[in-house]
Amino acid sequence: MQTVIQVKNVSKNYRSHHVLQNIDLTVNKNEIYGLLGPSGAGKTTLVKMIAGIETPTTGSISVLDSDMPKLNTMTQIGFMAQSDALYGELSGKENLEFFSSIYGLKGQKQKERIDQASDLVNLTNFLQKPVNQYSGGMKRRLSLAAALLHDPKILILDEPTVGIDPVLRQSIWDELYKLSKSGTTILVTTHVMDEAEKCNQLGMLRDGKLIASGSPRELKDNTSSTSIEEAFLYYGGVHHAN
Amino acid sequence: MRIKALVIRIIRQFVRDKRTLAMMFIAPLLILTLVNLVFSSNDYEPKIGVVSDQQMVVDKLKLSDKAFIVYQKRSEAHQDLSEEKLDAVLEVELPSTTITLEGSNPTANKASIMMIEKTLKTMPDQDTEKIKLNPEIHYLHGSADMETFDYIGPFLIGFFIFFFVFLISGVSFLRERTTGTLERLLATPMRRWEMVVGYVLGFGIFTILQSAIIVSFAIYVLDIMMAGSLWLVILITLMLAITALTLGTLLSAFATNELQMIQFIPLVVVPQVFFSGLFTIETMADWLQPLSYIMPLTYGGEAIRDIMIQGDGWGDIYGNVLVLLGFSLLFMILNVLALKKHRRL
Numbered sequence: 001m002q003t004v005i006q007v008k009n010v011s012k013n014y015r016s017h018h019v020l021q022n023i024d025l026t027v028n029k030n031e032i033y034g035l036l037g038p039s040g041a042g043k044t045t046l047v048k049m050i051a052g053i054e055t056p057t058t059g060s061i062s063v064l065d066s067d068m069p070k071l072n073t074m075t076q077i078g079f080m081a082q083s084d085a086l087y088g089e090l091s092g093k094e095n096l097e098f099f100s101s102i103y104g105l106k107g108q109k110q111k112e113r114i115d116q117a118s119d120l121v122n123l124t125n126f127l128q129k130p131v132n133q134y135s136g137g138m139k140r141r142l143s144l145a146a147a148l149l150h151d152p153k154i155l156i157l158d159e160p161t162v163g164i165d166p167v168l169r170q171s172i173w174d175e176l177y178k179l180s181k182s183g184t185t186i187l188v189t190t191h192v193m194d195e196a197e198k199c200n201q202l203g204m205l206r207d208g209k210l211i212a213s214g215s216p217r218e219l220k221d222n223t224s225s226t227s228i229e230e231a232f233l234y235y236g237g238v239h240h241a242n
Numbered sequence: 243m244r245i246k247a248l249v250i251r252i253i254r255q256f257v258r259d260k261r262t263l264a265m266m267f268i269a270p271l272l273i274l275t276l277v278n279l280v281f282s283s284n285d286y287e288p289k290i291g292v293v294s295d296q297q298m299v300v301d302k303l304k305l306s307d308k309a310f311i312v313y314q315k316r317s318e319a320h321q322d323l324s325e326e327k328l329d330a331v332l333e334v335e336l337p338s339t340t341i342t343l344e345g346s347n348p349t350a351n352k353a354s355i356m357m358i359e360k361t362l363k364t365m366p367d368q369d370t371e372k373i374k375l376n377p378e379i380h381y382l383h384g385s386a387d388m389e390t391f392d393y394i395g396p397f398l399i400g401f402f403i404f405f406f407v408f409l410i411s412g413v414s415f416l417r418e419r420t421t422g423t424l425e426r427l428l429a430t431p432m433r434r435w436e437m438v439v440g441y442v443l444g445f446g447i448f449t450i451l452q453s454a455i456i457v458s459f460a461i462y463v464l465d466i467m468m469a470g471s472l473w474l475v476i477l478i479t480l481m482l483a484i485t486a487l488t489l490g491t492l493l494s495a496f497a498t499n500e501l502q503m504i505q506f507i508p509l510v511v512v513p514q515v516f517f518s519g520l521f522t523i524e525t526m527a528d529w530l531q532p533l534s535y536i537m538p539l540t541y542g543g544e545a546i547r548d549i550m551i552q553g554d555g556w557g558d559i560y561g562n563v564l565v566l567l568g569f570s571l572l573f574m575i576l577n578v579l580a581l582k583k584h585r586r587l
């Protein structure tokens with residue numbers, strides 16, 4: 001199996017505040033890797049370092065066999081931030097045009113990609129509307145579309161389904177499966193336990209430490225739990241006992 | 243390509259934001275018009291008393307304009323001046339030439355001085371050589387601070403452009419950070435310098451328009467004195483705008499919200515007013531004077547004034563253009579470095 005993301009012994013401090021400690025994780029090609037953890041666990045910090053925006057205090061991160069941060073590798077990554085980073089004055093289409101041209105898409109190809117991406121997130125009929133008239137869920141979907149535009153090899157999604165209704169959430173997950181089958185590697189963060197079940201591989205993050213990792217099945221079996229939530233509590237509890 | 247994408251985006255955003263557009267294009271025009279009305283000097287006909295022992299000069303002055311009234315006695319002229327029957331007294335008693343202004347009405351002061359200068363200029367040189375040397379100007383009331391729109395207009399043009407461009411560009415760059423779009427951009431392969439250049443070009447297009455509109459308005463509508471080239475004035479205001487633009491985007495890195503950006507105005511923009519040329523730098527406290535060298539508005543204001551009032555050409559002002567260009571480049575480089583705080587690459 002081909003390793004796409006390799007995080008080695010990474011720690012991150014903001015001044016004296018230890019946000020992440022000695023994180024090791026590996027994401028393989030075609031995998032949907034879920035980072036599960038409560039708010040403040042350090043999920044966003046970790047994915048930002050993988051995306052090349054932040055740099056680790058110690059340790060190293062390599063993506064597609066090159067050390068991050070590297071601008072060339074960043075062209076292969078689609079990033080969806082936790083907060084919707086969109087231009088409110090512009091229409092949905094204009095936002096997508098902007099982000100796609102940053103990746104060098106133009107003309108017919110650009111149009112096709114925008115159509116595909118907006119279709120995927122069910123926004124085709126709202127593309128002409130200014131984004132500041134979008135609902136929270138629509139903005140989330142537009143952010144997702146913006147991350148998909150340049151057909152990246154790696155998708156990093158920070159809490160992508162917050163504020164999206166269950167039906168659409170399911171259809172987005174269906175799309176993520178399709179993307180993963182067609183060769184995209186996906187790293188997704190979530191604080192919703194039941195959503196974690198949908199991932200192939202899971203990393204459980206708590207207080208800046210990776211307390212467990214493996215497939216949802218393994219994590220449940222190893223702890224004789226019936227749900228991911230139980231497993232998380234188990235690992236968290238073990239951690240506390242130490 | 244990435245820069246082009248950024249430029250197109252900025253233009254689109256800007257066009258949507260009607261209020262900011264108005265602030266950039268219309269607000270300076272309104273204020274200039276207001277100042278012009280306040281200091282209106284339209285068609286003021288000055289009365290100037292002439293006292294001289296040079297009969298030649300007296301005759302010429304009397305012939306050239308009915309503004310000049312010849313007095314035999316110095317005391318009589320000054321009596322009329324203090325009773326406001328005259329706006330100025332011109333005394334030519336070689337080797338000294340003195341102009342005494344009534345002084346309380348800036349419009350009359352300016353009109354009198356312009357009239358005297360204009361008339362002396364039209365005289366053959368041998369007559370006026372000695373007069374042109376150093377005419378001393380005295381004020382019966384008031385002081386040289388009181389001037390007309392012709393005099394303050396050039397600085398105001400420079401200042402307003404600086405002020406509005408600084409504020410608007412600073413706030414938009416700040417907003418890029420507070421809305422998270424900066425971070426989103428930093429997740430793309432866009433380079434830091436490409437962002438800075440993109441911003442300068444995107445806003446630059448609007449500042450070209452702004453400079454052209456404000457300068458043309460001042461000249462053709464407000465009828466401000468314009469001795470030099472319109473294009474040079476536009477060039478200087480544009481350079482000043484680019485300096486304000488790069489400074490605004492740079493300083494926005496040190497603000498966390500719009501209010502903090504506005505707090506930079508008394509700190510960064512207002513002090514520049516004192517060095518723009520509106521007030522004489524030479525009369526300031528010694529320790530204060532060197533400050534003028536680090537203020538962009540010193541170079542912009544001076545150049546605009548010299549072009550508009552003295553008719554300076556490219557040869558006289560290219561130094562100022564280079565300095566402003568240097569400021570802009572410096573601010574851009576610092577901005578590229580400041581962005582390092584957000585992404586190392």
Ligand SMILES: Nc1ncnc2c1ncn2[C@@H]1O[C@H](COP(=O)(O)OP(=O)(O)O)[C@@H](O)[C@H]1O
Binds near residue numbers: 017040043045046
């Ligand atoms: N720029 C920063 N400066 C200081 N502390 C930060 C910064 N970014 C995040 N943190 C801290 O790091 C911790 C983890 O934050 P984050 O990665 O956003 O967690 P999560 O995404 O899991 O909710 C939090 O305690 C947060 O306060």
Ligand SMILES: [Mg+2]
Binds near residue numbers: 043045082158
């Ligand atoms: Mg987060």
